Amino acid sequence: MPSPRPLDAVVVGAGPNGLAAAVTLARAGLHVRVLERREQIGGGLSSAELTLPGFVHDVGSAIHPLGFASPAFREWPLHAFGLTWVQPDAPFAHVLPDGTGVVVERDLDVTARNFGVDGAAWRALFGPLVAQWRGLLDDVLRPLPRLPRHPLTLARFGLRGVPPASLSARLLRTRAARAAWAGLAAHANLPLSTPGTGAAALVLGSLAHTVGWPFPRDGAQALADALAAYLRFLGGEIETGVEVRSPGDLPPARAVLVDSSPGVLLDLLGDRVTPGYRAWLRRYRYGPGLLKLDYALSGPVPWRDSFLCRAGTVHLGGTLEDIARAEAEVAREVTPERPYVLAAQQTLFDPSRAPKGQHTFWAYAHVPPGTPDSYAGTIEAQIERAAPGFRDLVLARRITNARQLQALSPVFQGGDVNGGRGDLWGLLARPVPSPTPYRTPVPGLYLCSSATPPGGGIHGMCGYWAARAALQDVFGLE
Template identity: 50%
Template structure:
């Protein structure tokens, strides 16, 4: 992965000061980019611990270290900005499970997403060649491809022909692509689970794009976990920022912009709802109106588990992967996501599960394990999905409940209480459609109607994920305007 070059014309714009509200991955990325350009940077974080959704805590029992939000990080490992930083010098170590992903089926087998295309050919059988034709062009040119798709439009693409191919492949719905490309239910189910990360209906245009990006990332950079948990990413970013002179103030909730010290640039790792609350009359009426129209996406219902042993999967292949998708067939996954879009919860919801202690034993006492699972629910849902989640796990791992030592349930409201950016449990920073993907939260993207005030959260392009590119892109916008 090649580093992103800093524009020499804007590397040292002037002796200036920047304030950043929020110490999530995007806020920290913005802070680092501004500090690299010679600015004095202070970061203000409301919680006691920096990281936003990239935090690791003892959520169940002492000695069991759980990820509050993100657990598996293909986009962090493949981020153009993060890979340009010496984060490995500050304790960040990636662990790769033998297979990035497992998807168990009702016949007692599992289909695996293998890192190697040669292994994928064998695993996917009659669909192996079709899978390779779809994924390999993007995986083999990941550095340039990731740089293009994680930049805001109208950036000039570094690989225009590859980006054009991606547009053709990714604009259709996941259901359409699966039916057209794959003959077997196994390959369709694997692709459907990848596409369900979009939190969109699988018959909706653009839903295929998430499957292609995540599948290509698996082959290019893997789906690794950070040793010690997601907090290791945050700790590496904060440590590197400190070497650039940046300072972080935790337990410092900013309720009004007037609380900040005088500065030339204010970066807000906040969603539109929080920006409206703290910026008040400093924004024009028309811009405030546009922010009020911003739409949030579905939420998640999440459960963290302390376990007495590894999950007893019927398909032993599931023990090769840090991430497991529980959803059965493509049709079942599509029905689950369609129900969420209609304000309902399917009786068999699609589950994303992480089992990091199979590969990082430092996160639980000897012989014990942790797991993390969630399903998509309507934004702000109050429905208790615990039984539905555990029934899905038991479907593919009978006896799972007997392994549970303790559990911690997070409703959408609970998630938002621990991270105000997770509005209604929305972990993606806003609903996804073509307009809200490219022009989020408004056509101004990172700029606001107030001079020197910018948004840098996942509510700006390129959207959700631990990649820091929203923060990096916002910082570059601010530096250009300072120049």
């Protein structure tokens, strides 16, 4: 039951950013209530038996290097509330057209040696950032207009991150290293010719060589549940099954933080803002969606190259040129014949997610709007080429399309799991050009979703920074 104590703040949405915002406020001693329209908390950070009983699948995000490295999550005692991280033997691997696996190790020097003639170039790309990874994250996981705390590190990052990934790839000569770089950059869900796509490769690659690419034991839901348990420990409340469509649906509170889309924010703002601000929110742009597949398997994936079993995450898509072509086709609203596929095989390292001897497999591809579920066959063919006999192991399959992702959370408009287009302008004006974009023209009302800086990913920093703004503006706290 809700506490009779007056509320200081209400958070709309129990996704990772909403929960992070609520925890930040509660840590300051405020009475906070989270309202979630679904019965299950977590949003894109949730898990469920999507295929067969006993098989636990991640509904949205599956691998969480940013969650493990998040400045907010690092500071909070989430381990005391049931969170345990699983580290695969290797962070990620990439499959070349002949089925050969390129495995990127956590150790930068080992990876550089494995890349042979490209070892020095790979070390030059990532070495300076690996050495200063905490400072790098402190600067990239905050509003971009702010003065950097680590200007030299950020300058090094910008030198390689601002150019398109396809341009930075020219520093590498071998097919293996160039493909691994492209697989990292394609996480941006943009053509590799887009300025700023190199930044995705640098951040994710630097994390691979520092904290790894871990995931929560028992499913992504474990991270959401740990955040919720910590919030309740601090005196916060969570109500599920509560739909918030208008200001009248909100209980009285001094501050309201919205972990949802700019469209939902518009409904809550009503006629209390200028036409200009409403126009900015309406112009907010999203990237392509995705088609996601969850599998229950009778055994591990039969990769042509068994070395791929060392990695928790596997990129399929071929060479740099293949991936660049596929992502460019998606941007032109053409479905690629050989898509870039991002896959995760958690049960190799966390057997708690499936019955003994059986496995889960998680995979998705970027797709244009309106792509039918039948495209799952094309994605599956890409997996089968790298792992002949894969289809024979399938006990059950669940397809999640862009429309279903948007139903899961309005943040994923059109199936864009990054919560908005991640090009340079999309990051600088997210959702409006402002040094503190979490604030709205209505005093006490804030946006705290991935439609604000630093954008998509499971790190909670959008909620953290929005809550910090509310603490300063409304409650006079730093």
